[in-house]
Amino acid sequence: MTPKLNIDIANEIGNILTYEDAMSVIKNKTDDANFSKIQQIKTEAAVIKISNAVVLCDPDSVFINTGSPEDRQHVRDMSIQNGEEAKLAMDKHTIHYDLKDEQGRITDRTYYMANPDDEISSLAQRMTREEGFDYIKAKMKSVMKGRQMIVGFYNRGPIKSPASNPSIEVTSSCYVSHSADMLYRNTFSDFDSEVERAGHMYANIHSEGLNRAEDLPNARVLMDRSAQTTYSMFCTYAGNTLLMKKGNHRFSVDRAVYENRGTQLSEHMFITGIDGPNGRVTWFAGAAPSGCGKTTTAMAGTHFIGDDLAQMWIDENGSIRSINPEAGIFGIVEDVNREGDPGLMDLLRNPGTEVIWSNVLVDENKVPHWVGNGEECPEKGFNFQGEWQKGLKCDKGKDVPVSHPNARATLVSTALDNYSEKAEDPNGVETRVITYSGRDSNTMPPVWVARDFEEGVAIGANIVSAATATEVGASGVKRAPWANAPFIPGALSDYMDAQFKFFGNDKIAADKKPIMAGLNYFLTDEARGGSTKKLLGEKKDVKAWMAWLERRANGEVEAIETPIGFIPKYEDLKDLFANIIDKEYPEDLYKKQFSIYVDNIVSRIDMQNEAYGKEKNIPEALFKVLKTQKEGLTSLKERFGAIVTPDQLL
Numbered sequence: 080m081t082p083k084l085n086i087d088i089a090n091e092i093g094n095i096l097t098y099e100d101a102m103s104v105i106k107n108k109t110d111d112a113n114f115s116k117i118q119q120i121k122t123e124a125a126v127i128k129i130s131n132a133v134v135l136c137d138p139d140s141v142f143i144n145t146g147s148p149e150d151r152q153h154v155r156d157m158s159i160q161n162g163e164e165a166k167l168a169m170d171k172h173t174i175h176y177d178l179k180d181e182q183g184r185i186t187d188r189t190y191y192m193a194n195p196d197d198e199i200s201s202l203a204q205r206m207t208r209e210e211g212f213d214y215i216k217a218k219m220k221s222v223m224k225g226r227q228m229i230v231g232f233y234n235r236g237p238i239k240s241p242a243s244n245p246s247i248e249v250t251s252s253c254y255v256s257h258s259a260d261m262l263y264r265n266t267f268s269d270f271d272s273e274v275e276r277a278g279h280m281y282a283n284i285h286s287e288g289l290n291r292a293e294d295l296p297n298a299r300v301l302m303d304r305s306a307q308t309t310y311s312m313f314c315t316y317a318g319n320t321l322l323m324k325k326g327n328h329r330f331s332v333d334r335a336v337y338e339n340r341g342t343q344l345s346e347h348m349f350i351t352g353i354d355g356p357n358g359r360v361t362w363f364a365g366a367a368p369s370g371c372g373k374t375t376t377a378m379a380g381t382h383f384i385g386d387d388l389a390q391m392w393i394d395e396n397g398s399i400r401s402i403n404p405e406a407g408i409f410g411i412v413e414d415v416n417r418e419g420d421p422g423l424m425d426l427l428r429n430p431g432t433e434v435i436w437s438n439v440l441v442d443e444n445k446v447p448h449w450v451g452n453g454e455e456c457p458e459k460g461f462n463f464q465g466e467w468q469k470g471l472k473c474d475k476g477k478d479v480p481v482s483h484p485n486a487r488a489t490l491v492s493t494a495l496d497n498y499s500e501k502a503e504d505p506n507g508v509e510t511r512v513i514t515y516s517g518r519d520s521n522t523m524p525p526v527w528v529a530r531d532f533e534e535g536v537a538i539g540a541n542i543v544s545a546a547t548a549t550e551v552g553a554s555g556v557k558r559a560p561w562a563n564a565p566f567i568p569g570a571l572s573d574y575m576d577a578q579f580k581f582f583g584n585d586k587i588a589a590d591k592k593p594i595m596a597g598l599n600y601f602l603t604d605e606a607r608g609g610s611t612k613k614l615l616g617e618k619k620d621v622k623a624w625m626a627w628l629e630r631r632a633n634g635e636v637e638a639i640e641t642p643i644g645f646i647p648k649y650e651d652l653k654d655l656f657a658n659i660i661d662k663e664y665p666e667d668l669y670k671k672q673f674s675i676y677v678d679n680i681v682s683r684i685d686m687q688n689e690a691y692g693k694e695k696n697i698p699e700a701l702f703k704v705l706k707t708q709k710e711g712l713t714s715l716k717e718r719f720g721a722i723v724t725p726d727q728l729l
Contacts, residue, residue, distance in 0.1 A: 082197045084305040085208060089284060092216050093131025098123040101130035108133055108141040108228070116143035119267075120232065122274045125247055125282075128308070129230055132249045132284045137221040138228035144256060146231070146265025154229065154260065158253035163315075164435065168445040171433040175254050177316045178292055179464050182438055182483045184318040184325070184369075184565070189300040191568055197304075198570045201694060202560075211301050215310050218297055222286040222312060226251040232270040233263040235281075235323060235331070235390075235404035240505035242343065242390035242402055244331060245273040246281040246323045255285060255320045258435060261491050262407040263323055281330055283322030285311040302326060304333055304568050317409055317437070317487070318369075324409070328388055329566045331404070336573050339392075341580035347563040348389040349373045350401050350508065351380025352499060353629045361629045364389050364401050365514035365598065366562040368544045370485065372516065372600065372621075374410040378420060379622045382499035383492065384508065386410060391510065393581070397588030400507035407491045412439065413484055414451030419618035422496045432494045438463040438486040449482035456481055509591065511632045512625075513582075516598035517544025517559050521606035522679045525616070525672050526624040528596045528631055528638065528645040532582040535595025537704040538644075540575060541687050545601075558690060572696040579698055594632045597644070598624060607671040615672055623655045623664070630655075639728050642711025643680060646673050646725065675723040677716045684709050 095101050105126070106114050120126055133141060144150045155173075158164040164173040190204045191197075192211030199205045206214075229250055236243030245266070248259050259265075266273060274280045288294055290313075298313040300322075309326035311319055318325055331345035348364045355361055360382055367373045377386040385403025394400050410423075417424050426432040427447075440448040440462040448457060459468040463483040471479045492498050501508050515538045522543070529535035539561040558564070560571065567574045582595070602615045609615075627647050630636040638645035649669045656664035684705050691697045719727045 082194055082305040085194060087306040087308070088192070088208075088212050088215055088303055088310075089128060089131040089135060089282075089308060091212070093134035095127060095130045095134060098126055101127045104130040104133055105141060108138060109143070110140075113141060113143045116145055121271050122280070125232075125270070125274070125280060128247065128282045129249060133228065135215075135219055136223035136228060136251070136284070136286055138223035138226050138251060141228045141230060144229055144231040144260070144265065145267040146260065151260050154253050154256045157227070158257050161253060163252060163254040164257070166445070167436070167441065167447060169430055172447070173435050174439070174441050174447065175435055175437045176463060177438060178290070178295055180292065181295055181298065181314055181316050181319070182463060183316060183485045185298055185300065185314060186565060188298050191302050191304060198573070200564070200567045200569060200571055202564045202571065203568065206301075211303070214299065215301065218299070219284070219286065219310065219312055222288050223251045226286070229253065229256040231256060231259055231265060232267045233259060233323060234266040234269070234273055235263065235327060236402045237503045237505045238264070238266060238269050238273065239276065240402050240507065242392050242507070243273065243277065243505070244279070244281060244327065244404070245270055245277055246283065246327055248283050248323055250285040250320065252285065252287050252315060252320060254315065254435070255317070258317055258321050258409070258489055259323065261433070261435070261489055262321065262405050262409060264406050279307065281323070281327045282308040283311070283326060284308065285320045285322060287315045287320070288313045290315060300326065302329060302568070304330065317489070321409075324405070325566055328404070329568050331390065332563070332566055332574070333568050336569060336577045340577045341584050342393050342586070344391040344577070344581050346389045346391060346561070347387070347566060349377035349386045350384040350389050350403050350510070351377045352382030352384070352501070352508065353625050354381045355629045355633060359633070361512060361632055362401065362508040362510045363512040363514060363625065363628070364391065364510050365516065366539060366542070367516045368518070368542070368559045368562045370411055371518050371544055371562070374408065375419065375618055376516075376598070376621055376625070378423060378495075378497065379625055381497055382501065383495050383497045384499055384502045385492070393584055393586050394506070397586055398509045398591040399587065399593055401510045402505075402507040403502055406502070407489060409487055409489050412449045412452075412486050412488050413482065414618075415449070416451060416453035418453060425496070426490060426494050427488060432490055435489040436487070437489070438483040440467060440481045449486055450480050450484070511591070511593050512628050513593050513595045514598045514628070515539045515542055515562065515596070517542045517562065518601045519543060519599045520545065520601055520603045522676065522683055523597055523599045523643070524646055525599055525602065525620070526596060526627060526647065527641070527643055528594050528628070530640070530644055532592070532595060533579065533700050534644060534704050536575070536578045536582055537701055538595060538597045539578065540701055541683065543683055558687070570696070571694055572698065575701065576698050579700055594628065596628055600624070602672060607674070615668065619660050622660050623652060626655045626659045627651060639725055641675055641728055642708050642715060643675070649725065670724055673725050675712070675715065675728070677712045677721050677723060681709055681712050
């Protein structure tokens, strides 16, 4: 269950408990214009929370960002003036650099503040509420001295959507506030009505402090699930500071698991629409760990809604509906190029689109460059670690890349050529395909479909992925359940039970049940008998995999049944490659990609059985699926050997 509220830490430290006292505190820190703005907010809990943040952080002044053109421009101008961003050659393009050792999520310093009896995910870190209270009181006291506090009122999702969540972002960073205005909906004028509709709000308090490398060991992201408040200090990377993103996503996961189990989900998923025959649009939602292709997959759709997060629910007509809590992209740019991402490249290289770049190389002409952009690399410039030139080595003797592997570009979704206006529909989109993927170099085929919803839930539960640069210090290959594991606050068994109850809900109409599938376009040549580490295929091939899933969801293609689910037939893929991406698809490549490498898959099953076997109360349905799959694979190996081709399966 969601932890019960013991004390609200910010309110306890600030000790401002009434609306009248709160307004008095804020008035002392605002000019007439900004005090007039805050007087328009009638949600007492919001005003009290802000006032206690003022008492705790002690800024010199408070700016209320209403999302008006004037307020947004003030934030942009101040970010340039205080050095958090710098202008680039192209109009509306700026560059932001995080600290050298803070280029991703600081998972080692991210904690849930918990009471002794609170259940916390085995994949997360906890500290006691008392420790959290003391740390916040000590480290955030007067942390905004000499700075301006910026307060914004946002919605995580379209106005009036049943799955949207109102949220406050309090920060001393103009870069964070600027990013918030691009990635979320500033809903100052609708905030009170949205809180009344939702019955709750999220709050976030952040300060980068003096933004010095020596303060980074003290950086923390501390989450109070009971008060739905996140605290962040001494860091600037958006994944640690733009707390409406992954911080509030965690609270939404809690709400789905403990308050709306079986009827709602909060997922780390893209949402996109794929065109089918005769003008049909089929909507997809798909999970992948950060840095594993969610943006690329989302952009492969012809109707883009989101590339990172999804709120899902079952409506009264029995369909699964999805909305994107965000309104922009905070996307990794490594390997974004004309070949794989032509639409995105147009926005990044042509004037007209506002872009915040982070941790890329900027050359002497103030033009950004990044690894894998398919363009000529400059000889020198300035990047995430300082002055750079070709051949520069790090202290470990390795080449310093042009850009950090987690370098990003932030832009609004409406700039995209394939942006769908459905993104602002409070009713969301009817979702018929659910996908799960990770950086799997040697095990699963490029695409396969679960035979039933239980096997589908198991695909999500069993994601395994190579670590990416999105987490500081991460390395190796690890389990990544639903690509959502870092953001599951409670027991993993509760989250899994919510998945089984949602996709097995009798309220989902028979003709609206989604197909659940695995995607994997990280298979390597080496893993299929070759001699290189190159991928078996190209990024753009995902369009063909998704086109096949679109046809499968609408009952238009047959498939080959295997112990892990259904895989495509060669002739169907050959036609889709030719018609969708104008590319030949050789049968020998199909055979390499879709042969079942039994030992590799069985090894992964054994790993999952062992890991989940150590957890409490994992639903038995998962172990049943794994047992059935292993028995089927063992039987195949007895008949055909360790490598089973699609022809043998037929």
